[in-house]
Amino acid sequence: MRISGRGRRTTFSAAAVIALALALLFGAGQATALPADPEGSVRQYAVAGVDTAAERTRLARTGTAIDEVREDSVVITADRAQAGRLSGLGYRLTALTAPAERRGGLPGAAAPADYHTYGQVLTAVNAARAQYPSLVSSRVIGRSYQGRDIVAIKISDNVAADEAEPEVLFTHNQHAREHLTVEMALYLLDELTTQYGTDPEITQLLNTREVWIIPSVNPDGKVYDQESGSFRNWRKNRQPNSGTTAVGTDLNRNWAYRWGCCGGSSGSPSSDTYRGPSAESAPETRVVADFVRSRIVGGQQQITAHIDFHTYGELVLWPFGYTYADTATGLTQDDAATFRALGTALADTNGYTPQQSSDLYITDGSVGDWMWADQGIFSFTFEMYPTSAFGGGFYPPGSVIPRETARNREAVLTLLQYADCAYRIIGAEARYCA
Numbered sequence: 001m002r003i004s005g006r007g008r009r010t011t012f013s014a015a016a017v018i019a020l021a022l023a024l025l026f027g028a029g030q031a032t033a034l035p036a037d038p039e040g041s042v043r044q045y046a047v048a049g050v051d052t053a054a055e056r057t058r059l060a061r062t063g064t065a066i067d068e069v070r071e072d073s074v075v076i077t078a079d080r081a082q083a084g085r086l087s088g089l090g091y092r093l094t095a096l097t098a099p100a101e102r103r104g105g106l107p108g109a110a111a112p113a114d115y116h117t118y119g120q121v122l123t124a125v126n127a128a129r130a131q132y133p134s135l136v137s138s139r140v141i142g143r144s145y146q147g148r149d150i151v152a153i154k155i156s157d158n159v160a161a162d163e164a165e166p167e168v169l170f171t172h173n174q175h176a177r178e179h180l181t182v183e184m185a186l187y188l189l190d191e192l193t194t195q196y197g198t199d200p201e202i203t204q205l206l207n208t209r210e211v212w213i214i215p216s217v218n219p220d221g222k223v224y225d226q227e228s229g230s231f232r233n234w235r236k237n238r239q240p241n242s243g244t245t246a247v248g249t250d251l252n253r254n255w256a257y258r259w260g261c262c263g264g265s266s267g268s269p270s271s272d273t274y275r276g277p278s279a280e281s282a283p284e285t286r287v288v289a290d291f292v293r294s295r296i297v298g299g300q301q302q303i304t305a306h307i308d309f310h311t312y313g314e315l316v317l318w319p320f321g322y323t324y325a326d327t328a329t330g331l332t333q334d335d336a337a338t339f340r341a342l343g344t345a346l347a348d349t350n351g352y353t354p355q356q357s358s359d360l361y362i363t364d365g366s367v368g369d370w371m372w373a374d375q376g377i378f379s380f381t382f383e384m385y386p387t388s389a390f391g392g393g394f395y396p397p398g399s400v401i402p403r404e405t406a407r408n409r410e411a412v413l414t415l416l417q418y419a420d421c422a423y424r425i426i427g428a429e430a431r432y433c434a
């Protein structure tokens with residue numbers, strides 16, 4: 001291990017020392033075959049030969065977060081210790097060029113300033129409230145581990161009243177580095193407000209639906225990833241874990257349905273897919289789950305449909321994630337057919353690929369499984385632009401934001417149209433929505 005390549009650094013963090021020690025312990029022979037990484041220890045790698053859901057699940061069970069699924073490989077984010085460990089297990093890793101190094105005809109790299117900061121998001125929410133007081137309200141539904149406000153925006157006609165209308169929830173930024181999803185929330189806020197009273201469809205929908213937008217479920221992670229001067233490839237929240245220096249829980253493995261059941265998350269705090277010590281152990285997960293539970297009025301969950309926005313891959317995903325089976329306890333043939341038909345209709349509008357979540361690999365404790373199984377909400381996970389690391393991965397340039405957020409306009413409006421009765425899309429409204 002040549003330290004001289006990192007000579008500009010004058011100090012090593014404890015984490016870096018541990019990472020180096022682990023690399024030496026677990027994978028030095030293989031790790032030295034990987035190119036030196038002068039920009040830091042975390043980067044993306046292509047892992048060759050991983051080409052079925054079962055093989056992807058096997059890789060995920062090592063605690064690796066899979067960023068991207070290709071035809072005969074996957075892309076992961078790993079530090080050198082993890083990369084060395086995977087090499088030691090026989091995986092063939094190739095380091096990808098970091099976004100900052102992509103030049104010459106390929107899309108430019110993003111800078112942190114390309115995306116709204118958490119503070120700028122709050123400013124935009126307040127400005128919308130001030131400009132559209134009868135259409136927009138917001139409330140702090142709870143706080144993150146570090147005490148930041150988690151905000152829910154409500155958009156509807158007569159916004160101050162809780163009218164008897166189907167409610168639709170959009171959540172964003174569970175994963176810290178997925179900044180494009182926060183831009184998606186701001187796009188929706190802008191589009192739904194500026195087009196109300198102008199666009200007939202939006203006007204009709206906001207007159208008959210109540211829309212909730214949570215622009216950042218994970219503000220601590222977003223701030224940590226964005227506001228140090230350069231992106232840090234951070235995914236989890238910023239909650240410490242007792243007995244270790246490893247920080248953070250993967251919020252999208254921390255939900256309280258079949259939490260940790262099925263090898264679709266990690267029990268290791270250092271993993272990017274660490275599920276936490278118990279379901280809803282992360283304040284951010286619990287805050288959003290409590291908010292959803294608070295929308296049960298008169299014994300009836302008011303929220304009927306939901307999209308959780310992520311990047312990247314250009315996918316529309318639906319439950320379950322914990323099992324490969326199309327149907328399971330709490331997910332009937334009709335439910336599965338409705339998810340497939342509606343998910344396909346959404347994907348028809350934006351060109352994403354529609355599939356059941358577990359077609360990628362097994363996940364457990366994900367938001368979609370909980371929303372459906374625990375709350376009866378038709379919940380979709382969108383993986384936004386790009387399809388691949390070559391489009392910028394988690395950090396596409398800011399120039400794509402207008403196009404890639406507007407790209408989901410029709411999908412969002414379609415989901416709002418079906419919010420009164422999703423089963424209508426399979427012609428089963430008489431059976432379920434009478």
Ligand SMILES: [Zn+2]
Pocket residue numbers: 174175178310311
């Ligand atoms: Zn994500």
